[in-house]
Amino acid sequence: MSEAVAGTEAPVTAGNRTLAAAGAILIYAVIIGFTDNFVRVIADQGGLWQFHATRSVMALALFAVAAPVLGLRLWPRNPRAVAARSLVHGTAMLFYFGSLAFLPVAVVAAGLFTAPIFVLLLSRFAYGERIGPFRIVAVALGFLGTLMVLDPGEGTLSPVLIAPVIGGFLYALGNLATRRWCAGESAETLVAGFFAMLGLYGALGMAVLALAAPEVPGGAAGFVLRGWVWPSASFMGWTFVQAAGSLLGIVMMVKGYQMAEASRAAVFEYTILPCAAFWSWFLWGEMLGGRALLGIGLIVAAGMLIALRRKG
Template sequence: MKQYNFAPVSGPLLLVIGISILGVSDSLLLIVWESASVGQFHFIRSIFILCGILLVSRVWGLSLIPRQWTLMVVRTFFMVSAILLYFTAMPLMPIAEAGAGLFTSPIFVLLFSAICLKEPIRPPQFLMVGVGMLGVVLILLPNLGQLTIFHLFPVGAGAMYAIASMLTFRHLSGESPLAILMCFMVGIGIIGGIMTTMFSLFPVPPELVSEARFLFSPWTHVSKDYFLWVGIIAALSLLALVCITRAYQTTKTSQVAIYEYAYLASVGISSYLIWDVLPSLLGVVGILLIIVTGLLINLNRSSADIKQ
């Protein structure tokens, strides 16, 4: 089957394009978040995206069948957990701040590598971890009085994302990127459907619903406009994920990973233009500290790869 070629578009450029589109797509989530739960949103969005994945697989001739089912399921579990935690927190705080929590993942990669794989952490890396954690504290500080467990979800998402990334790099590098994406979309669609069904059959107390309606709402009748916007978000997400997948196919991971931080710029700008929402000054400083930490960790990893 004919293979589509993105050349001469470079891997880093593709990644920046994809990440920037994803930032806009995530900002549009606030249009629909009051209409239905995060589980119902992901269930419907997954159906749209899976249709697109099937189309892309036909055009590119890419396999959708995983080779290592067990590891793929484990990776999907952690990735789904990361995205559900992240999306649940998005309506509760400026999206750029939530995104910064997700991008603490390089810090957790360092920590998990030391704890689970016994890889040594050098003193400069300890400093990087400290700076990154300071960034998280600065983001949370302005809302300390109203702080709930849900405000910590983005950091939990960063930890889950780190585990998923480590599994992908160490054990699933030979899998088709589209197969990985398809498993994730199937997983998050199924979990979203199960979550919403559980909250429909076993409603939670009203005070919890009022605190995080986007998480605890049952199945809800939605309008045509809801399906339209979810379809638009799904189309943008699929385009972004295709660009990101191709970027990692054509360029070494360590060389393009630093460009992922374009997401924070994209989501910050689009949130301001669409919703007139900006992070606090301390939040901006915290975001910058997390970006610097992630960049240094990734650049340090790139240098180590070159030496090896």
């Protein structure tokens, strides 16, 4: 990966706008928390790879329409750096979603949310960035809160958990790449690259499944193994909601990472958990227990700590 972006790193000269970054990522969390609650509807009718391919086509079409109207710059200044970042982030999502075939969603999410820990370690040991004690405590609090919300239980002992943890590492690397490799790129350029990569992965996945022709369980259980199926109106409608919501949400997340160091901005991504929990309650009537509520409290405390202690 370092060879792919050799000589492309832009200097990080902008100051940290921590509170603005927190606000942008909070908007992202509210939007994604809503749209991701309807993946269960999509999974019951279609496949993961068709979903990625269809959503990417929709998102890129929306970009093509909006670009001339809003004056968006989609073509990257450094195509190699943007392609490398898109590859890393897209592959992280493959590890994450691929793990759902073998592990409960809570365990997979717990593995992916090791990302801020990896951001911290990579910032310190790969880039020599000073990491103060308060940010270390904030990340530890946020991670502990995540475990309490997800309550992974005995599944954490499964060797298969290495897959979502690898996804967490790649997700962290992609978040660092947002600021380190692609500091001169617009948010819309990075988001377009991300969707293009997921679209390529989706097309490749459907091609492989067409050749392999595996036995596919019915309903949501077949989400990962299901190839192309004739899409229903519901599948297309909710996939469009996903495309539009993800487009806006990820733009806000990218802007957040461009306004603050990745080790600071990553902590605020924990807010997606209480946002998703709220939408689950509002939409489906799913309630959180006391342990999960305490975990959300720790997540909020982590965000406040990182925002208020700007110098460490």
